[in-house]
Amino acid sequence: MNGMAHTEQTSALITGANKGLGLEAARRLAGHGWKIFLGSRDEGRGREAADKLAADGADVVLVPLDVTSDESVAAAVRLVREHTDRLDVLINNAGAPGRAVPPADATVEEVHSVYDTNVYGPIRVTHAFLPLLEAAQNPRVVMVSSGGGSFAVVTDPNQPVSAMHELAYSSSKAALNMITVRYAQALPHIKFNVATPGEIANRKFAATDMNRHTGQLTVTEGTDSIVRLAMIDADGPSGIFVDRLGPAAW
Numbered sequence: 001m002n003g004m005a006h007t008e009q010t011s012a013l014i015t016g017a018n019k020g021l022g023l024e025a026a027r028r029l030a031g032h033g034w035k036i037f038l039g040s041r042d043e044g045r046g047r048e049a050a051d052k053l054a055a056d057g058a059d060v061v062l063v064p065l066d067v068t069s070d071e072s073v074a075a076a077v078r079l080v081r082e083h084t085d086r087l088d089v090l091i092n093n094a095g096a097p098g099r100a101v102p103p104a105d106a107t108v109e110e111v112h113s114v115y116d117t118n119v120y121g122p123i124r125v126t127h128a129f130l131p132l133l134e135a136a137q138n139p140r141v142v143m144v145s146s147g148g149g150s151f152a153v154v155t156d157p158n159q160p161v162s163a164m165h166e167l168a169y170s171s172s173k174a175a176l177n178m179i180t181v182r183y184a185q186a187l188p189h190i191k192f193n194v195a196t197p198g199e200i201a202n203r204k205f206a207a208t209d210m211n212r213h214t215g216q217l218t219v220t221e222g223t224d225s226i227v228r229l230a231m232i233d234a235d236g237p238s239g240i241f242v243d244r245l246g247p248a249a250w
């Protein structure tokens, strides 16, 4: 391994990067010359995405990674370690929307499956990659949350989400927001920040499979907040929540 390139090239692992916002974040950060560890729970879909980025010149390594599986996450750590002894940026992007079951009908089983991806997933992955992050100069963790995880947004009658009655997704993202703040407070040497892909004030979100492409923003616009937080420098903030327009209310 080339010692110079090894110490100078920024590296990032992105979960759920085979499509949507994760893939777009991978494409954009690779465009800055970063080494991208492209996480995908399905190896075939991930390989296809990684090959496309590589064809455009990206330095990309496919990392099979199901955030709901301890074994898969452990194997991902081993694979990343074959390429580097430190990780600069972790983007916990993988997310599950759930089935938008109204609260009266929501069961623990349904909620649990959403939490497994959106809450336990980021904890599982963050915990496993902490040693690699701690070996970096300016480690950054970006949690991809949602306006739906904001108490301020969900309790605002002018926000459409206030009238969408569901439990699992919004509460999972609220938990993720708090988890991020708690990590940020406890681990000041690592930056932990929350990005939501949308524009809260304009009630806009990004068109992806998750919303059957009903979003009004492109994936490029949707990743602006994610990319910004991934690229903050050593004196940048920790424990903040932003959308693409700026600070977001918790």
Ligand SMILES: NC(=O)c1ccc[n+]([C@@H]2O[C@H](COP(=O)([O-])OP(=O)(O)OC[C@H]3O[C@@H](n4cnc5c(N)ncnc54)[C@H](OP(=O)(O)O)[C@@H]3O)[C@@H](O)[C@H]2O)c1
Pocket: 015, 016, 017, 018, 019, 020, 021, 022, 040, 041, 042, 045, 065, 066, 067, 068, 093, 094, 095, 096, 117, 144, 145, 146, 147, 196, 197, 198, 204, 205, 206, 207, 208, 209, 210, 211, 215, 222
């Ligand atoms: N689009 C928006 O405007 C918007 C708004 C608010 C929040 N978000 C958040 O943004 C993130 C990305 O969503 P998206 O809009 O880009 O949706 P998407 O295109 O549906 O992408 C979701 C990604 O997460 C992956 N994933 C799901 N469960 C996983 C698991 N157990 N392990 C690993 N990967 C898993 C999916 O993999 P498969 O392809 O295998 O299913 C896919 O790669 C999510 O956290 C979402 O909640 C998006």
